[in-house]
Amino acid sequence: MTSRDSRADRRVGYARSLIDQGDLDGALSLLEQTLELAPDWLDLLILTGEIRAKLGLRAEAVAIFRHYLDLSTEDRHGAMLHLALLGAAPAPEVQQTSYVRALFDDFAERFDRTLLQSLDYQGPVLIAEATGNAPGGLGTVLDLGCGTGLVGERLRQHCSWLEGVDLSAGMLEKARDKKIYDMLHQADIATFLLEPPRLYDWIIAGDVLNYVGGLENVMTGISMALRSGGRAVLTVEALDSTGGAEGEVMRLLPTLRYGHSAAYVRAMAADARLVVLDQRTEMLRLEAGEPLASHIFTVERPSAGTAPAIGSSDLDPEPRINS
Ligand SMILES: C[S@@+](CC[C@H](N)C(=O)[O-])C[C@H]1O[C@@H](n2cnc3c(N)ncnc32)[C@H](O)[C@@H]1O
CATH class of the missing domain: 1.25.40.10 (Tetratricopeptide repeat domain)
Incomplete structure (x- = not known):
């Protein structure tokens, strides 16, 4: 500045x-x-x-x-x-891309150092664990909000193809320098998922959905971009640990990021016909010196012929956004 x-x-x-x-x-x-x-x-x-x-x-x-x-x-x-x-x-239902792009363009130079040295970022380790460290390989992987490639670096050796998408040119430049992605795109993830260039075996969304807000479009897009039987790992900031009220599904936080409840993510997954295979809550990184809790979901697009559970009966039909 x-x-x-x-x-x-x-x-x-x-x-x-x-x-x-x-x-x-x-x-x-x-x-x-x-x-x-x-x-x-x-x-x-x-x-x-x-x-x-x-x-x-x-x-x-x-x-x-x-x-x-x-x-x-x-x-x-x-x-x-x-x-x-x-x-x-x-509160905007979906985050403004101009704000996020500028934020990360400014942050790109310091991102890896800050996340790894000051904020004890656990995303790459937790996401690799959630993929089961993929015995036999992950196949084709799409890294949503790939940033500088911290998660990509961790997964690369297990991927036959690794593709990343991010809004920020500055972050993408750092990812490109690492030479770990087969293809990188500068785009909003919800828009990209509308017309993905291929279907993927795995989709990863590490520490990005908290910059998005409402997850309906992204979750539907993930479902459409996964091959039948494909899986996704998603992290969200746990609203419950950031003071969410009973029944609240999403909140714009003072950090200008969004927190989500686990029930909301489950409901969005069900609406997109994704089956939740696993959900855990872990410390993703530090925030102002305190552990920041994150829900980590593994979801699957069921193979053709397998009927997923549909519906979100444990939630209000109209999710509330609070700020
Ligand atoms: C905290 S970083 C996480 C980067 C990487 N996933 C990781 O775990 O290291 C969030 C990234 O998501 C990107 N991002 C946020 N909202 C996005 C959107 N709607 N579409 C594409 N990228 C987005 C940002 O530009 C930033 O690079």
């Missing part, structure tokens, strides 16, 4: 150290002065909105996020999501 004004950059650096020390008021007053030097600096504007929201200055925060949306057509910073968290807009 830099402007074209070195004085403004220095002030933001100092404000960030104040934030780290917990001095939000001090940081806000410094950032407000800095905005006078660089009034069009959108990163800075959004930061002042976030601090106001944290300080409980709701009306001011809402005004800032709305002002941001007047200036930005793309909403790379998720102002709409902030408004939803403040109760000033409905």
